[in-house]
Amino acid sequence: MCGIAGFVGVVDEDAIPMLRRMADAMVHRGPDGEGYATGREFGLAHRRLAVIDRETGDQPMWTPDGRHAIVYNGEVYNYRELRYELKTLGHEFVTNSDTEVVLAAWREWGDRAFDRFNGMFALAIADTESGNVVLARDQFGIKPLYLATAPGGTVVFGSEFRPIFASHLIPRKPDDTTIYRYLRFRVHDDTARTFFDGISRLLPGERAIITPDGTIQRETYTTLFSDMRELAKRREPYNLVVASRFDVELRTAVRRRLVSDVPVGTALSGGLDSSTIVAVTNDLLTGADRDAAAVGRHQQTFSAVFPGQLNDEERYVDALAERCRHSLRVHKVQPHADRFLAELGDFILTQEEPVISTGPYAQYCVMRQAARHVTVMVDGQGADEMMAGYVPYYLVYLRQLWRSGRRGRAARELASSLDVLWRLGRFTVADRINRRSKIPVTSLLSRRFVQSHARERFDVVNDDLKARLQDDIFRHSLQSLLRYEDRNTMRFSVEGRVPFLDTGLLRHLWRHDDEMIIKSGWNKRALRDVTRQLLPPMINRRRNKIGFTTPEEAWFRRMKNSLHEIFTSESFGRRKYFNQAAVVQAFRSYLAGRSSAETMTFWRLLNVELWMRTFIDQDPATIRHDIENILEDAENARPGMHPQAPPKDDYVPNGGKNLHTPDRRWARYPLRCDLVSKGDSIAALATARVEEFFEGLPGASPEALIPVDAAARWYLYVSEKIVAISQGRSFFTWEVHPGWWAKRLSRHVVKTPHGIGLGDPTTMQLAIDEIGLGRILVASGASLAGKAVGKRGLFYQIAGPGVRAIDGPTEYSAYPANVSAKLAPADPYGAAGRISAAIRARLPESITRRFGGTVIIDANDIGQNILGHDTGLPDRLLTAAFVDNPLGQGRQQTPLAVVFTGFPVSVWDGQDDQSTPVNPAYSGDLALLDAAGDEERQSSGESGAS
Known part of the structure; x- marks a missing residue:
């Protein structure tokens, strides 16, 4: 398995540096080697993942006469048979690789050779005499190949999009038609178009000849599609003999895909298809089959499990492991929503184009785990499309029987399928009973965007089973699944193999009656028949198709705050595709249970936005380093910690x-902590973090400390946000329901880049609820009158500091501040006192005797608002310490700060205040603070803190 890239035509720079950039962009596809070839107006690049003939299979590979060169990605499983045949025709071979066989076969039979290959491949063959390059892709489209024409006429191609962009010849632009079809019809990879304007995919079974002048001749080389249509007309009866032959074809397909010079493992979801692959492989190992040697003594399987979720299939995995207990080593991974958020950037980059749901992330996790143990992974992809594995196929078959006049048969099949069909319609019935509204996808899109693509259609065959299956194999659903698998496996330098996608197996299935696929309410009839003794009954007779997916409903509710942040972001609102207001309202209704919108609908909107940010708004080549750093943090991702x-x-x-x-009068040390929730003790949190701070002082780097007076006092500053959150005075925006006045008044509030204040209906409603509409209206009127005469600030003078401290959602803040609105803390002076009391009770006297107290502050980059404190100092001095907001304005998660009027030269040592000379540079500041403190204490009658 490898990655290929290249160009045909004239390039302005030296070809080799460009080819190296292209190869470097796909190093994950081939970490074992690289190679380049150039000729008359063409260049080829190759990255190798060595699986077969690791010693002599390097590419590009040349014909003996030096005329033709090939770069090739894939495996041709019948290469040994072809090699023998070619030898009889006079060809000589110097390697044991299938690459050399592929090139020799093409030299012998031309384009007809491609249809003789049973396997997966994407290749480019260059002719040094003509300068032409031939591209070809396997019949099923298992391996990808993309091509684009640069403005100057040069054609660029590659296994992925990133090497194409690395050529610096092709611009990155979105294809709006593909985006519309994806959002509207939930389809992609169904045509030659891609999500990138100007870049097309070579279709399954297609060949392209590219000439140096940029001409591209594309045509289908395979006869498989027409053969299937003819075979479907034969309808030979299905019987035990046919089933036996099917079993032979299946085992042959599996055996061929186990041949390898590197370790082979299997994906095990717990469904019928993957369980069959595992069980057949287990049988081959038991029989000491030579072709299964790469699997090893014990077959290693890899599964994604979701304990406690409806889609968890762990019990089926365990049941099969019990049946094969002497030969399996089961590896399980548990994907979870928090890590998904952390890895979302890499997942988007990996897939390169949007995906239908979060389901492919489960496969991403499985392949990452598999890469630690094996290099080749075999799984059951394709069986659903070949043998009607999805529930809608039952309806297609029933319509076919009815249309063809076999109505008695249709009635019997309907009666046998009622339990399966009920699962298809139960959610619609439940929504009607609960009167939840259905949200049309088009209502969430920009009206102009919808109107400009009104002619787009997505039609499917709905009354001919095999015609529908053939469409889904070669044009629709399977093509997207194969893309997911290719990207997820190659991201971790793993080769994925799919035994069900075997031309011999498919032809055998297609020549027989549809009863081989569906009969008596059972789909995958032939597969169930041949595995009846091989699999546990709970797997062989399963009727609830789940698929390789995630618990998306549960995940979305866990991730709702991050999703809401994206939907309400400025960039989402700027896209020409979305109706942002409708999306936000629909998402809130979904969370509140008032609509039956699907999570996949919101996922598609989200995926387009994130894809645009990754591939269109910036060069994806520049973000790989940042993503690698994020992935390191993701290894230890915890619930609540923003990735x-x-x-x-x-x-x-x-x-x-x-x-x-x-002015160097204050030194501030922000302390990072985990996110705070309702009911948390801020006093306990603050005390623990302050204790950690002072315990770490002896080992702190001298460069990090400010060497000033050892006798200086220190204070603890606490962001009002965490106090309010802990008191339950923070509300998610969808929990606040703004009234008419809140919506109108918020329009007249000026918003700044530093905060939203009361400029959001949710925060304005909180202000109204807090002090009453009347006082808000009076304050608003006074503000207007004051501005007329040049006097500002009257609104908050009347509304009070509690209203001034109300915060709205800002997308740059750490969760939950990014999706919530907060009131000021209740009793901030009391809260400050309780925090100080806890600190004095826990920390040693050598530290607390210099402790000046706690300050509850509402600070941002344009202002400070002291809400409460027990320092005995005037507010004007306390705000001076936060004139530049050291806590930050984004995701820093540093709501606490230890603040000094200076910093000790030596660590607190228990000596009294007079033991160390005062630094003259700070003596005046200390005197000022002492004097101010004495004045404040005398006027208030408080004793203060020394």
Whole structure:
């Protein structure tokens, strides 16, 4: 398995550097080697994943006369038979690789050779005399190949899009038609078009000849499609002899795909198809079959499980493992929503185009785990499309029987299939009973976007079973699944093999009556018959098709805050595809249970947005390093921790911030902590973090410390956000229902890049609920009157600091601040006192005697608002410490700060305050603070804290 790329035509730069860039963009497809070939106006690049003939199978590979060169991605499983035949025709071979056989076969038979290959392949063969390059893709389209014509006429091709972009010849532009069909009809990979404007895919069974002048001649080389249509007319009876032959074909297909010079494993979902592959492989191992040697003594299987979820299939995995208990080593992975969020960037980059649902992420996780143990993975992809594995196929078959006049048979099949068909319609019935509204996809899209693509259609065969299956194999659903598998396997340098996609097996199935596929309410009839003794009954007789997916409903509710952030983001609103207001409202209705919108609908919207950010808004080549760093953090992803929040040492500032104020009177040390929830004790959290801070001082880097006075006092500053959240005074935006006044008044509030304030209906409604509509209206009127005479700030003088502290959702903040609105903390002075009391009770006296108290502050990059404190100092001095907001304005997750009027030269040592000389540079500041503190305490009658 490999990656190929190249060009045909004239390029302005030296060809080799360009080819190297293209190869480097797909190094994951072939970490074992690279190779290049250039000729008359063409260039070929290859990255190798060595699976067969690891010693002598390097590419590009040349014919003995040096005229033709090939780069090839895939495996031709009947290469040994072809090699023998070619030898009888006079060909000589110097390697044991299938690549050399493929090239020799093409030299012998031309394009007709492609239809003789049983396997998977995408290849390019260059002719040094004519300069022509031939591209070809296997009959099923298992291996991908893309091509595009540059503005100057040069044609560029590759196994993925990134090598094409790495040529610097092809611009990155979205294809709006493909995006519309994906959003509207939930389809993709069904035509030659891709999500990138100007880049097309070579279709299954297609060959293209590219000439140096940029001409592309494309045509279907295979006869498989027409043969299937003719075979379907024969309808030979299905019987035990036919079933026996099917069993032989199936075992042959599996055996061929186990041949390898590297370890082979199997994917096991727990369904009928993958279980069959595992069980057949187990039989081959038991019989010491030579072709299965690469599997090893014990077959290694890899499964995604979701304990406690409706789609969990672990019990089926365990049942098969019990049946094959002497030969299996079962590896299980448990994908979860938090890690999915952390890895979403890499998943988008891996797939290169949007996907239908989050389901392919489960396969992504399985392949990552498999890569730690094997290099080749075999699975059951394709059986559903070949043998009617999905419930809608029952309806197609019933219509076919009715249309053809076999109505008695149709009635019997309907009666036998009622339990399966009920599962198809139960959600629609439930929605009608619960009166949940259906949300049309088009209502979530821009009206202009919908109108411009109104002529697009997606039609399917609905009354001819084999015609429908053939369409789904070669044009519709299977093509997208094969793309997912190719990207997920190759992302982790694993070769994926699919035994069911075997031309011999397919032809045998197609020449017989449809009863071989569906009979008496049972789909995959032949497969069930030949595995009746091979599989546990709970697998062989399963009727509930789940598929390789994730618990998407549960995940979306867990991820709802991050999804809401994306849907409400500025970039989402700028896209010409979406009706942002309708999407946000629909998502909120879905969360509240008022609509029956599918999670896959929201996923498609989300996926397009993230794909645009990754591939269109920026060069994907520039973000790989950042994603690799995120993936390292994802290994330890925890619920609630935002995946983009980087860790921070206690003794360094936040990014873009300083440890000290511009006037150098205050030193601030932001402390990072986990996210806070309702009911958490801020006093306990603050005390623990402050204790950690002082315990770490002896080992802190000297460069991180500001060497000033050892006698300086220190204070703890606490963001009002976490206090409000812990008190239950933070509300997700969809939990607040703005009234008429809130919607109208919020329109007149000026929003800034630093915060939304009351400029959102949700925050305005909170303000109304907090102090009453009357006071808000009075404050608004006074504000208008004040502005008329040049006086500002009257609104908050009347509304009060509690209203001033109300925060709205901002997309740059850490969750949950990015999707919530917050009131000011209740009793902030009392909260400050309780935090200080906890600190004094836990920390040693050598530290607490210099502790000046706690400050609850509402700060951002344009202002500070002291809500409560127990320091005895005037607010004007306390705000001076936060003049530049050291806590940050984004995802820093540093809501606490230890703040000094300076920093000790030596670590707290238990000596009294007079033991260390005062630094003259700070003596005046200390005197000012002491004097201010004495004045404040005298006027308030409080004793203060020393």
